[in-house]
Amino acid sequence: MSKILIQNAVKKYGNNTVIPDLNIEIKDGELFTLLGPSGCGKTTLLRMIAGFNSIEGGDIYFNDTRINDIDPSRRNIGMVFQNYAIFPHMTVRDNVAFGLKNRKMEKEKIQELTDKYLQLMQISQYATRMPNQLSGGQQQRIALARALVISPDVLLMDEPLSNLDAKLRLEMRSVIRHTQKNVGITTVYVTHDQEEAMAISDTIAVMKDGVIQHVGAPKDIYQRPKNVFVATFIGRTNILPAKIEQGTLIFSSGYRVKLDYLDQLENQEVQCSVRPEEFVISKQGDEGIHGIVKEYTYLGLNTHYAVETESGLTVEIVEESSLEDELKPGQNVLLQMKKHKINVFDKEGSRNLVRSEAYERQ
Numbered sequence: 307m308s309k310i311l312i313q314n315a316v317k318k319y320g321n322n323t324v325i326p327d328l329n330i331e332i333k334d335g336e337l338f339t340l341l342g343p344s345g346c347g348k349t350t351l352l353r354m355i356a357g358f359n360s361i362e363g364g365d366i367y368f369n370d371t372r373i374n375d376i377d378p379s380r381r382n383i384g385m386v387f388q389n390y391a392i393f394p395h396m397t398v399r400d401n402v403a404f405g406l407k408n409r410k411m412e413k414e415k416i417q418e419l420t421d422k423y424l425q426l427m428q429i430s431q432y433a434t435r436m437p438n439q440l441s442g443g444q445q446q447r448i449a450l451a452r453a454l455v456i457s458p459d460v461l462l463m464d465e466p467l468s469n470l471d472a473k474l475r476l477e478m479r480s481v482i483r484h485t486q487k488n489v490g491i492t493t494v495y496v497t498h499d500q501e502e503a504m505a506i507s508d509t510i511a512v513m514k515d516g517v518i519q520h521v522g523a524p525k526d527i528y529q530r531p532k533n534v535f536v537a538t539f540i541g542r543t544n545i546l547p548a549k550i551e552q553g554t555l556i557f558s559s560g561y562r563v564k565l566d567y568l569d570q571l572e573n574q575e576v577q578c579s580v581r582p583e584e585f586v587i588s589k590q591g592d593e594g595i596h597g598i599v600k601e602y603t604y605l606g607l608n609t610h611y612a613v614e615t616e617s618g619l620t621v622e623i624v625e626e627s628s629l630e631d632e633l634k635p636g637q638n639v640l641l642q643m644k645k646h647k648i649n650v651f652d653k654e655g656s657r658n659l660v661r662s663e664a665y666e667r668q
């Protein structure tokens with residue numbers, strides 16, 4: 307098992323710098339996810355850890371060993387990619403045993419370990435089949451068994467679920483999560499699917515243009531995103547402009563929310579992130595932002611509303627469905643916010659101004 311330390315890593319393709327200066331520490335035994343939009347450099351970074359990409363600056367360590375110049379085949383890494391990368395001409399058993407045979411292990415030991423991982427991944431009954439006689443999920447189980455059987459120090463997974471249909475993706479998510487915890491292997495997982503990242507990870511690093519934006523537990527990233535990019539990339543949110551005066555947020559409609567956990571910033575323009583579930587919507591009341599329901603979508607458990615506010619901005623709201631009358635398009639409504647949930651960013655959207663102790667208190 308290994309912890310992974312990446313210090314001041316730089317990656318260039320020719321003159322194009324895709325990772326300018328990246329620092330990450332991945333703890334021993336954790337499932338660490340690189341999450342970000344297409345082209346942000348996730349696969350590039352994973353390939354640097356694997357040794358398939360050169361590094362133009364900085365260092366990568368597995369525990370205390372600097373691995374920059376160690377050949378990929380000697381890094382003791384297990385890998386699972388989206389296209390399975392299993393051998394079509396070999397049986398399931400031979401696929402799983404492949405890495406062990408390569409290491410010239412004794413026959414009995416190969417048999418024992420192969421059996422163990424076929425069983426762990428619940429594919430023993432398919433051991434003599436060829437991969438094309440199996441479903442996508444079963445093939446991905448072979449890939450996982452084959453990666454783990456060699457007892458790697460680190461497991462690297464690049465979008466391993468993206469070729470599977472929605473139902474299998476959910477099932478394989480929990481297979482990966484349980485197996486990873488069971489084996490206790492340090493895992494770096496790449497995805498652009500934020501829900502998958504939330505469901506599977508101990509820690510998530512959100513990336514944009516080769517720069518880490520926020521590293522934290524899924525809940526931390528969702529509830530206290532470090533900047534507007536992270537707030538909008540993880541889950542859905544509404545960004546509303548406001549002003550701070552005497553510790554009070556004043557929205558353009560005049561709606562005021564007194565907050566006691568903001569940095570002491572006066573007369574500052576800010577951006578506020580309010581998630582759809584953090585609004586309270588009612589037909590009447592004294593205080594709030596006035597709006598008109600433009601759309602509503604009943605989804606059983608929840609109802610989604612699009613509400614045009616008096617400033618012209620349309621916000622997205624989710625409420626638990628109730629037996630009472632729904633709010634239909636054209637209805638005048640009043641919006642309030644669950645004030646402790648609001649995130650407040652500087653005008654540029656680059657820094658969260660909510661003090662961290664406020665978050666600890668919740």
Ligand SMILES: Nc1ncnc2c1ncn2[C@@H]1O[C@H](COP(=O)(O)OP(=O)(O)OP(=O)(O)O)[C@@H](O)[C@H]1O
Pocket residue numbers: 319324342343344345346347348349350351498
């Ligand atoms: N071999 C290469 N040569 C030149 N540029 C490359 C190469 N591989 C990747 N890039 C560029 O580096 C940037 C990062 O690519 P990368 O594949 O790491 O992104 P990603 O976040 O994994 O994206 P995706 O989610 O689409 O797989 C992109 O702009 C891409 O065009």
